[in-house]
Amino acid sequence: MLASQSHLAMKPSKGKLPFSVMVVIVCALAFALILYAEDVKSLARSSMLKLKSCPAQYLAPAHTAKTPTVDEEEIDERDYDLEECDMVKGRWVFNRSRKPLYTEESCPYIDRQVSCHTNGRPDDDYRYWEWQPDNCVLPRFDAAVALERLKGKRLMFVGDSLQRGQWMSMVCSLYSHIPPDQKSMKRGHSLSIFQAKEYNATIEFYWAPFLVESNSDIKVIGDPKKRILRLDSISKHAQHWIGVDILVFNTYVWWMSGLKIKSLWGSFANAEEGYEELDAPIAYRIGLRTWANWVDSTVNPNKTRVFFTTMSPTHMRSSDWGNDKGIRCYNETRPVLKRGYWGSGSDGRLMSVVGSIVKRMKVPVSVINITQLSEHRIDGHTSVYTETHGKVLNDEQKADPLHNADCIHWCLPGVPDTWNQILYSYL
Numbered sequence: 357m358l359a360s361q362s363h364l365a366m367k368p369s370k371g372k373l374p375f376s377v378m379v380v381i382v383c384a385l386a387f388a389l390i391l392y393a394e395d396v397k398s399l400a401r402s403s404m405l406k407l408k409s410c411p412a413q414y415l416a417p418a419h420t421a422k423t424p425t426v427d428e429e430e431i432d433e434r435d436y437d438l439e440e441c442d443m444v445k446g447r448w449v450f451n452r453s454r455k456p457l458y459t460e461e462s463c464p465y466i467d468r469q470v471s472c473h474t475n476g477r478p479d480d481d482y483r484y485w486e487w488q489p490d491n492c493v494l495p496r497f498d499a500a501v502a503l504e505r506l507k508g509k510r511l512m513f514v515g516d517s518l519q520r521g522q523w524m525s526m527v528c529s530l531y532s533h534i535p536p537d538q539k540s541m542k543r544g545h546s547l548s549i550f551q552a553k554e555y556n557a558t559i560e561f562y563w564a565p566f567l568v569e570s571n572s573d574i575k576v577i578g579d580p581k582k583r584i585l586r587l588d589s590i591s592k593h594a595q596h597w598i599g600v601d602i603l604v605f606n607t608y609v610w611w612m613s614g615l616k617i618k619s620l621w622g623s624f625a626n627a628e629e630g631y632e633e634l635d636a637p638i639a640y641r642i643g644l645r646t647w648a649n650w651v652d653s654t655v656n657p658n659k660t661r662v663f664f665t666t667m668s669p670t671h672m673r674s675s676d677w678g679n680d681k682g683i684r685c686y687n688e689t690r691p692v693l694k695r696g697y698w699g700s701g702s703d704g705r706l707m708s709v710v711g712s713i714v715k716r717m718k719v720p721v722s723v724i725n726i727t728q729l730s731e732h733r734i735d736g737h738t739s740v741y742t743e744t745h746g747k748v749l750n751d752e753q754k755a756d757p758l759h760n761a762d763c764i765h766w767c768l769p770g771v772p773d774t775w776n777q778i779l780y781s782y783l
Contacts, residue, residue: 443778444728446489448691456483456769457497463528465541465550469743470521472767476754477741479689482767485736487729487774497777499533505783506557506602514597515606516565518668521765522604523548523561525772526779530559545574547596560600564593565610568643571624580613584631587619587642594650601660604724604779605647608667608706609764611636637705644713652718662719663782665775666710666727670701671734671763686739686757691732701763702727722782726775736771738762 460471473480487494513523527550531539538554550559564573569586573593577583597603611617616633619642634642651662674682676699677692707727714721730736739761740754753760766772 441489441492441494441781443487443489443725445491445695446487446729447693447695448485448729448732449488450481450484451486452484454484454486457499457773458528458531458769460768463531465527465531466524466768467520468748469517470524470738470765470768470770472738472741472770475738475741475743475748477739477767481689482733482735482771483769485691485733487777494777495781497529497773497780499530502780502783503530503533503552503555503557506552506559507555508557509601510558510560510599511602511604512560512562512597512600513604513606514562514564514567514593515665516563516608516610517765518609519604519606519665520561520563521768522606522665522772522775523559525768526776527559528768529773529776562593562596565607566643567593567605567607567647569593580615583613584618584620584624585639585643586621586624587639588621588646590646590650594654598654602663602783603655603660604663604665606665606668607643609670611640611706612670612703636703637709640706641709641713644709648713648717651721655719657719661782662721663724663779664710664714664721665724667702667707668764668766669699669727669731671699671737673700674734676700677734683757684739684761685734685737685763686761688734688737688739690735692734693732696728697731698728699731702731724775724778724782726778729774730771733766733771736766738765738767741767 460466460474468475472482511526513519513526527541530552534552534554538552540551540553542549542551546563548561552558566573566585567590569589569592570583571577572583613636617636617639618631619634619639620631622630655662671677671685671688674680674684674688677694677697679688682688710723714723740749740757742749742762742765744753744760749760
């Protein structure tokens with residue numbers, strides 16, 4: 357009887373909830389209200405939330421006359437996933453509020469050749485364009501974070517003067533974040549070394565315009581007809597790459613002379629008689645195979661990371677982007693906003709050579725694809741605001757852009773900063 361009464365006392369009356377259940381519901385509602393009041397933006401920035409793609413409604417139409425601009429708040433809310441980010445598809449957006457990481461005045465290591473503002477360029481919009489991929493947002497370059505990631509390491513850029521521009525961009529991006537007594541620079545003909553002593557790190561540049569050995573390595577031969585390459589020889593250069601923690605290679609523009617490549621098998625002593633002439637894509641493939649064989653046989657992927665920067669486009673024909681009355685890249689002040697633009701300054705044959713060789717290598721190589729995004733930047737070149745033979749162009753030379761506009765090299769600050777922004781995302 358007592359047991360029966362106890363059971364009846366525990367049984368809820370019809371239509372009413374037990375007191376314990378009501379307590380749970382009340383607590384749950386209170387907790388939900390607290391969560392609702394939380395700052396959603398702070399949660400979105402948390403590393404726990406991986407927002408891998410950009411919502412379609414945020415993207416501007418593919419072809420728009422209006423200059424695309426950056427929504428700062430929106431960018432902060434979206435995270436970056438290296439595996440999901442496609443650098444090829446995207447657009448340039450204008451962001452005047454975001455200052456460059458450095459200026460020609462703040463960094464003493466920018467060569468006069470690429471110091472466009474110092475050389476008299478009147479506009480500066482080229483400094484404020486940012487590449488925005490379609491399916492992600494690149495992380496901002498953070499010098500403090502980059503220095504921590506480079507602590508105790510050697511980072512070396514290997515290639516031609518375009519690769520030297522990327523090296524200068526990296527050095528200048530880090531320069532102001534290092535105390536004056538904790539940094540030094542040693543410039544050499546083949547090897548230049550910037551040292552961040554506090555971090556026991558170096559950012560280096562090694563001059564090897566073809567990667568493989570040539571007769572134009574030490575003393576540059578201006579006439580492409582007189583350049584000869586040893587396509588199967590790389591050890592003379594590669595001995596300087598051993599022990600480097602991060603290697604960033606590039607070679608392209610020196611192969612694009614429009615001439616046959618004089619290729620030598622053997623010593624330069626017999627160069628005048630022993631060379632054969634090859635089409636650029638064939639010679640390029642042989643040269644890159646030599647490089648790839650060295651990487652596969654020498655580099656320990658557990659100790660060294662290898663990158664390859666794709667070709668930097670030239671902009672010699674203004675008719676490519678519809679400016680039939682233009683002169684090369686002279687007086688261009690805005691990027692090409694048409695999506696997927698591709699001009700005559702990028703050779704797809706050589707691009708495919710890089711891809712086919714890299715994918716067969718044993719040592720993993722990360723390809724920094726800067727070609728498509730750089731194709732749009734007809735405004736970013738040094739043009740007539742540069743130097744030739746060690747002297748800045750005078751007014752008479754500037755008035756003749758057909759013969760003097762440099763539409764190969766890039767102003768600093770400028771496009772190479774974006775290349776390093778991509779490299780930074782890998783680091």
